[in-house]
Structures are given as C-alpha cells and as structure tokens.
Amino acid sequence: MTKYGHTSGFGAKKHLEELEKNLGKNIIEYVLINSKKPKREVLFWYEEYEEYPVKDDLGESKRYKVVRKNLLKDVMVNQNSNDMLRRSIIRHDSKKLAEEVMRIIGDK
Numbered sequence: 001m002t003k004y005g006h007t008s009g010f011g012a013k014k015h016l017e018e019l020e021k022n023l024g025k026n027i028i029e030y031v032l033i034n035s036k037k038p039k040r041e042v043l044f045w046y047e048e049y050e051e052y053p054v055k056d057d058l059g060e061s062k063r064y065k066v067v068r069k070n071l072l073k074d075v076m077v078n079q080n081s082n083d084m085l086r087r088s089i090i091r092h093d094s095k096k097l098a099e100e101v102m103r104i105i106g107d108k
Helices: 012-023 040-047 094-107
Strands: 030-034 065-069
Touching (some): 012 030
C-alpha cells in the first residue's frame, strides 16, 4: 500500500528507483510483488486516507527477477481503540513470505 505524503502515486518501479538511490544500482536481484488484491472493505479503509495498492508497473525486467505471489495474510488487523496512532490493517503473511525468500535463496 502507498503511504499518503510519503509514497503517494508510487508504483513498484518508483519504489525500486528510490531504493536504488540509497543502495546503489545493480544491488537488487529479486523483487517480490504481492499478486493478491486486498478485500474491498480493506481498500475502502485505506482510500479514506488516500492510500492505494502499489501498482505493479514493472513488467518483465532484465535487471531483476520479478516474483509475483499471493503474499497477503487473509485477515484484517483490528486496531486497539486506545492506540492513537493510525496503523495498517493488512499484513504480509510471514509464512508465505519466508517460504518465497527461502525458495529464492535456494535458487542461488
């Protein structure tokens, strides 16, 4: 998801450009992109704050291996009413993410 005022309007390509400004070019080998769209009620919650799913605008790349997988946890996080900070309500599924990272490491 984009973050209002920080990554508004960023697609995957712009996120990578910003990472490479800090890391340097030719450092990133793999890019994991979530392929599952969040549930509609979740998207409504984010839209209220002008935040949207990061657009997959990478296509195929010769610079990176792009891996598209369902990486979302299929649960909405409910915020504690005493918590004054606004927090994300969706999460990556740590098991799915770890499995994919281990597969990538195994390919090397």
